[in-house]
Amino acid sequence: MGYFTKPIRKIRHMAKLGLPQPYDLCKAALEHDGLALQYVREKTAELCDIALRKNGAALQFVPPELHTIERYFLAVAHSAAALAFVDARPCTADEYCDICEMVFNDHGEDANMSLVDRETFIKAQNGEARYNHLCKLAAENGRLEGIAQPTAKLCEIAVKKNPNALAFVPEDLLTANLCRIAVEKDANALRYVPEYFRTNDLCLDAVNKNPKVLQYVKEQTPEVCRAAIKKQAGVISQVRDQTEDLCWFALEQDYEMINKILKPTVEMLAYTEAKRAVAAERKRLFDEEVRLFNEYLPLIYKKRDIIKAEPRFYSMPKPTALWGTSYVTFNNMGDHFVTLGELIELWENEPAFTAACKCGGTGVLYTFAGSPLSGSVWLRCRCIVCDEQFEGGHGKGLNIHGWRDVVAIRNKYHPKNPIAENPASYAELIAALEGRTLTEPPPPPSGLLDPGQSYIQLGRNPKNRYTFSFTNEE
Numbered sequence: 001m002g003y004f005t006k007p008i009r010k011i012r013h014m015a016k017l018g019l020p021q022p023y024d025l026c027k028a029a030l031e032h033d034g035l036a037l038q039y040v041r042e043k044t045a046e047l048c049d050i051a052l053r054k055n056g057a058a059l060q061f062v063p064p065e066l067h068t069i070e071r072y073f074l075a076v077a078h079s080a081a082a083l084a085f086v087d088a089r090p091c092t093a094d095e096y097c098d099i100c101e102m103v104f105n106d107h108g109e110d111a112n113m114s115l116v117d118r119e120t121f122i123k124a125q126n127g128e129a130r131y132n133h134l135c136k137l138a139a140e141n142g143r144l145e146g147i148a149q150p151t152a153k154l155c156e157i158a159v160k161k162n163p164n165a166l167a168f169v170p171e172d173l174l175t176a177n178l179c180r181i182a183v184e185k186d187a188n189a190l191r192y193v194p195e196y197f198r199t200n201d202l203c204l205d206a207v208n209k210n211p212k213v214l215q216y217v218k219e220q221t222p223e224v225c226r227a228a229i230k231k232q233a234g235v236i237s238q239v240r241d242q243t244e245d246l247c248w249f250a251l252e253q254d255y256e257m258i259n260k261i262l263k264p265t266v267e268m269l270a271y272t273e274a275k276r277a278v279a280a281e282r283k284r285l286f287d288e289e290v291r292l293f294n295e296y297l298p299l300i301y302k303k304r305d306i307i308k309a310e311p312r313f314y315s316m317p318k319p320t321a322l323w324g325t326s327y328v329t330f331n332n333m334g335d336h337f338v339t340l341g342e343l344i345e346l347w348e349n350e351p352a353f354t355a356a357c358k359c360g361g362t363g364v365l366y367t368f369a370g371s372p373l374s375g376s377v378w379l380r381c382r383c384i385v386c387d388e389q390f391e392g393g394h395g396k397g398l399n400i401h402g403w404r405d406v407v408a409i410r411n412k413y414h415p416k417n418p419i420a421e422n423p424a425s426y427a428e429l430i431a432a433l434e435g436r437t438l439t440e441p442p443p444p445p446s447g448l449l450d451p452g453q454s455y456i457q458l459g460r461n462p463k464n465r466y467t468f469s470f471t472n473e474e
C-alpha cells in the first residue's frame with residue numbers, strides 16, 4: 001500500500017466511522033494511490049477510472065456492476081496484476097483473449113500464465129493456438145508459472161532467461177543439463193535442483209560462483225565446504241558438520257570467524273586471541289607512526305637535508321596515503337603513497353606542493369583529495385612556522401588547475417633506487433633529527449610488518465619500481 005497521504009488517511013478514517021466522504025477528497029486520494037479505492041464508499045464510474053489509471057490492480061475494488069470491457073482494458077494497460085481481477089463473465093471469449101494478450105504485450109516479465117483463465121481463453125477463435133503463443137511469450141520472459149504442461153523446449157527457453165524458473169519445471173522435464181544451465185547463470189538456482197541432480201561438481205561450481213549457496217547443499221562434502229570457505233570464510237556458519245579441519249581452514253582465512261564456530265577448541269580460541277593481539281599491536285604501531293609524522297612535520301621539513309642524505313630515512317613511507325579519490329581505484333592512477341624523500345623533493349621543486357601561510361611562513365602540502373570527474377581538488381597544507389593547517393587551492397597562489405595536474409606532478413617523482421631494505425621507524429627518525437640516540441629499540445616500521453596483514457604494506461615490484469597496497473582490515 002505504501003505511504004498514506006493525508007487525503008488517504010482522511011477517507012480511510014471517514015469510511016471507518018461511516019461519515020460522508022467529500023468527492024474531491026476521494027479524488028485526491030485516488031490520484032495519489034489507486035488502491036485507496038478500497039476506502040471509498042460511493043464508488044462512481046469516474047472515481048473507479050481515476051483509480052485504475054493510477055493502479056490497474058485497483059480493479060479488485062471496482063464493484064461488479066461497473067465491470068466493463070473498456071474498464072478491463074484500462075486496468076490491464078496500467079498493471080499486469082489487474083488480469084487476476086478480470087472476470088471472464090462480462091466478456092466474450094475473444095474479448096478475454098484480447099485483454100490477456102494486451103497484458104503480455106505491454107508488461108513483459110510482469111505477465112505470467114497463472115493470471116490467465118485457460119478455460120475461457122481457449123473457447124475463443126484459434127483459442128488453443130493463441131494460448132500456446134502466450135505460453136511462448138511467457139517462457140521467453142522467463143516465466144513458467146501457470147503453464148499447465150510446458151514443453152521441454154519452453155522450459156529451456158525460460159530457464160535460460162531466468163534461472164529461478166527452474167522451480168516451475170515439471171519433475172519429468174528436469175534434466176541434469178537444465179539444472180546446470182540454471183546454476184551456471186545464477187548459483188542461487190541450486191535450491192531448485194532436486195537432490196539426485198546435485199552432484200559434487202555442480203555444487204562445487206555453484207559455491208565457487210556464490211559461496212552463500214552452501215546453505216542449499218545437503219551433501220556438504222569437505223571439498224565443497226573448503227571451496228566455499230576459501231571464497232568467503234563467513235560461510236563456515238553454513239557448514240552443518242563443522243569439523244576441526246574446516247574450522248581451522250576458516251580461521252586461517254579470517255581469525256574473526258571464531259564467532260561463527262559452534263564449538264571452538266581451546267587451541268582455536270588461543271589462536272584467535274594471539275591474532276587479535278598482533279592486530280592490536282600493529283594498529284598501535286601504525287597510529288604511532290601517523291602521530292609522529294603529524295606532530296613532527298615541521299621538524300621533518302626543517303631537517304630535510306638529513307633525510308635526503310640517508311637512504312633509510314629517504315625510503316620511509318608516509319604512513320597514510322598522499323592522495324585519495326572517489327570513483328577510481330588507486331592503482332590505476334599512479335602512486336598514492338609516497339616516501340619521505342619524494343615528499344621532500346616535491347616540497348622543494350614543485351610550487352603546487354607549497355603555499356604561503358597567512359603568517360608569512362611556508363605551508364607544505366601533506367595530503368590531497370579530489371575527483372577525476374569534476375577535476376576538483378582539495379589540498380591540505382601545514383605551515384612549518386606557525387603550525388596552522390589550511391586548505392590550499394585555486395586562487396591561493398598554487399600553480400595548478402585541478403586534481404589531474406597535482407596527481408601528474410606527484411607521479412613525476414620516484415623513490416630512491418634501490419629502495420632501502422629496512423627503512424627507519426619514525427621514532428628512530430625523530431630521534432636522529434633531534435640529535436638524540438634512541439634508547440629503546442625502535443618498533444618495526446609499519447611498512448615491514450607481515451605481508452598482507454599490515455595496514456600499509458610496502459611491496460616491491462621490479463618492473464614498476466615499487467607498489468604500495470592498502471589493506472583494509474575490517
Ligand SMILES: [Zn+2]
Binds near residue numbers: 383
Ligand atoms: Zn603560518
